[in-house]
Every structure is written in C-alpha cells, then in structure tokens.
Amino acid sequence: MLTLKLALRNLLGAGLRTWLNVFVLSLSYVVIIYIHGMLDGWDVQAKSDMMHWQTGQGQLWQKNYDPLDPFTLQESFATIPGELIPSVESGDLAPVLITMASFYPEGRIQSILLKGISENQQVVEIPTAAFSGGGADIPAVIGKRMAEANKITVGDLVTVRWRDANGTFDAADVRIAAIFNSNVPTIDAGQIWIPLRRLQTMLSAPGKATYFISKKSELLNYSGSDWVSKDLKSLTAEIDQIIKTKSFGSSIMYVVLLLLAMLAIFDTQVLTIFRRQREIGTQIALGMTRWQVVRLFTAEGAMNAVLAALLAAVYGIPFLASQAASGIAMPATTDTMGLAIADKIFPVYSLGLIGVTIVVVLVTSTIVSYIPSRRIAKMNPTEAIKGKIQ
C-alpha cells in the first residue's frame, strides 16, 4: 500500500513527463479496444446478415452438393422428402435448386448461378414475394451488386441459358422483378433468383431441390439418406476464420502500438533510474531496502498503465460509445471481399475485451518497468547518494 501511495505521489509529482507516457499508453487502450470492437462488431453483424439472408438457422444439403464445385451441381439435387413438404408449405423450410447458367448482359456472356427458391418461403429476406404476378415472363430477383455490375434495373429482360436434366441447352428471358440490397455477397454476385417451380420445370427436375434453408434448428434433425444437416456454426465457420485472420492482422498493429508505449515506459524508467540515483540513495538512507525501492520504481511504471486506463476512460468511453452508436462507415470496395460487410459496422465492446486489454497493458507495463528497475538492487547506496552514475 505504501509502495502504491509513494508511486502515485512520485508519478503525479513528475507532472508532464508522467502525463505524456500516460497519454501514449491510453492511446493503446483505446485503439486496441476500438479495433477489436470493430472486428467483433463485424463478426456479429456478418453472422446476423448471413443468418437473415443466406443460412437461416441451418441448412439441409443434398449429399453431393459442394458449393465450391459448381460442376457437381447437375448431380446434386434430389426429390424433396415427403416429411419435409409440410414445413416447405408452411414456409419454415425454403428449398433451393441451383444450376449453372449463362446470361448475356450488354452482348457479353457471363456465367452465373441460376437459383430457384420457393415463393412462399419465410426464412430468408430474399424478396420472393416479388415473384408473384408479372404474367408469362419468368420473374427474377437479383442483388444490387449483380445489378450494378451489369447495369440491370427493375423491369429489364435478360436472357439466360442453361442445360436441362438431359444436358440439352435451353434459353429463356427473365424479367427483373426486384433488386435487393443485402450485405451478403454470396447470394448476390453472379446469381439470379427465380421461382423454384419455374426452375424445376426448366431443368426437368420436378419436386427437386439442392438444399433447404431452415427457419428452425429442430428441422435440421431430419435424417434422410440423401440429405446432410449443416448447422449455423458450420455454415458461418468461414466468417469466424476470416475474422480470426483479420484479428491476427490487426493484432500486429496494436502490438506495434503497445511496443511503442512500452518502449516509452522502458526508456523513461532507464532515464529515471539514472536521473534519480541521488533520490534512490536517499530513499535507502531514509530506511527503504533496495528491493523496496525496486518495487517502488516498478509500481511507478505499472501505475502509468492504471492512470492511462483512467485517462483512456475519460476520452475513450465517449469516443467508443459514439462509434458504437453511429457505426463505422466501410469503403464501398470492402464488399467485394466475399463476405458480409455492411455499409457501416457497429463495434461491439465486451467486458472481456476491455478486461483483457487492461490486464495485458498492465502486466506488460509492470514487466517493462521491472526490468530496468532491477539494477537498483545492485546499486551502492553511498555512491547513489552522491548522484554518481553506476
């Protein structure tokens, strides 16, 4: 307690020198929490967007379906099992049928995925209600990325070509009924969504689907031999992996920042011990042991981190709270990365994140302060009293 009291007194007494260190260290706190909070916010938002637009509470995949291998699509649909039909009719399960296709925007040929989804589904936010009406044309919905990339607007007719179940090429015009705005690029870029029944007819694959999107996780318990259950965790594992990679990348930045702050503390400690030799000698003469003085100097360094936490709270809490409320605007190019990024990311700051950051900075500061302070234990107090450099 005495050590802490004296350390605080020494630090506050040192004035500007202390506050410069404290300010640099407080920046570390705020930046680490800010970057981590942003990544956590992105994680939460990306998973939420994926759940609302793509995965639902989980999916049932036809056993041959491999989303990374489009050439398997022709073999990866199967008849919708009878037990699942009530859930499909109630809208709790959204069957999706996929085939490779081409379309011809502005005279060019472009490979796409043609996806059929049930009109009455209530699982994902793809605007399938837009499929109703429109007369004889095949209604289609596309995402804004697809629309912008190919300069397509609502009402346009686009020609699509596909192979049916027999491998025969066929073509038809589809009319764009709606353009949806989703943060999930994997349901948008290079994809055209049309009514399931129309695609089943086009492929001569009546009553078949490639996968189901489920509104309820208990529907994933279906154990038919043709279908494999994919829970939400496995479907969003890729996001976890990407966030992990991003966290590692950003960690390098705040490790550098932390190192700079630690270097400042280390340098200050070394300088302090040189400059304050007379003081060290005096403290020993007045009745402190060498190790008490080592503890005092270490505590001074560690207390930088405590003061920095307080200072960071003063300006960091309003800043971080405002960022959490207003969100961080992401550049337009970031949504081409292949995973869900909203126009704005709202950072999420957990108590764990704040606690771990404080502990890491505090422990690191203490170690960095202790290392140069050890030399005090080897000082000759009679020389130190005179201020002789040792």
Place this chain on the structure above:
Amino acid sequence: MKSNQSVISIRNLVKTFPMGNREFTALNGINLEFASGEFSGFVGPSGSGKTTLLNIIGTLDSPTEGEAMVLDHSVKLLTQKKAALLRSQKIGFIFQTFNLLPVYSAAENVEFPLLLQKMGGEARRKAVMEALEWVGLSDKAKSRPAQMSGGECQRVAIARAMVKKPEIVLADEPTANLDAENSHNILKTMVKLNQELGTTFLFATHDEKVIGYLRRIIRLYDGKVAFDELVTKI
C-alpha cells in the same frame, strides 16, 4: 538529555575499496566510542575517510575488518533489511546537497520517514508540522525544494532527519552549500535539537563554522584518527 551510555563503538575498523588492480585503504585501525547526546564531528581534508566512517556508522556500508557497533547492532552482521529498519527508526541523515525528494513538498519530504514507519495519518501530520516548526518552516510546508533557498532546503532536511526522533543524526558536510548566515542558523537549530531531544549528532566536515559548534572533534588523516579532543566551551 539522555544518559551518556555508548551508542556507537568502533574497534580496529578497517575499510578498503578496490581501485583498479590494488586496494585503497580509506580507514585504517579506527577505535572510537560515542556516548548518547554527543555533538561531535570528524574533521579532516578530502579523502581522509570522514564520509566513509559516517556511512559505516549509518549502516550504508560495512567494515572490511574490525567491528562497528551502532545502537548495539554489529554493522557487519546486519542484513540489508535489518539495516534498513535500523536506519528507518533510529538514524537520521543530513547531506551536503540536501537530497530532498524533488517532486515532494517540504511537508511530504518530512513525512517520508514516518510513512516508512507506517505511522498513522493524524499522528504523522502532527509530527510533520512539529518538525517544520523546529526548523521555522511551518509556512513553507507546501513548497517544493525548487521553490526554496538552499538554507530552507537544508532546514527541511534537518526536519526530515529529526521528525522520527532518531537516536543518532549523521550530517555529512551539512553547510557546504550554504552561506555563512544560513550555516549558523542551521547549526544553531541542530544544537537546539541536540540539547532539547538529546539526539547524538555526528558530523563529517572541514568547515570551520561547523567545527566551531562541535563539542568533540576527531581529526582524521589518511584514514586514521590523528587526534580526538573534547572542546571546552567558554
């Protein structure tokens, strides 16, 4: 005034320091006895061993050979912790360059030894103010060393040495950085404290002003006691 019992006893004390490949003998065969309440000083030219002897008595250093008993403790046998405890409770130091803690106020400097003794807040504040009154600096309690004159700083250093009412005060060239007027004021203060509290004062000095106040003068020359005389004051 305390009784004249021995507080410091030095027998055949030798202190050597390594100096390159050979050894430098700073003190050689010192035999001295100090009674409680003495106002004595080691006098001699630079390098005569005054400060070294004071450091050994102050348990900041230990003898190479011989024995130094301070308040019934053998300096040679004291652990760092016990030596620190002895200094903290029973020995006060006054230095040539004052050695005040620069970021502390006068009161905080005086308070420091009491904090080490873990004295309670109220008693501590009272003792600090009393010590500052002894040296006539009650009005400078909140001033930092940089805001005070050399004389005032040394008076704060005296208050710091005296606040814990030690049995021995060791003063190493306490007037070397002071003008004549301040030197006399400081010395009068120390004489007063010696008489009122019975504290033993030991000086290391070659300042004639200080020598004029001493009641016992031990002249050191080349690490040996050249002569040891009691001064009869008229």
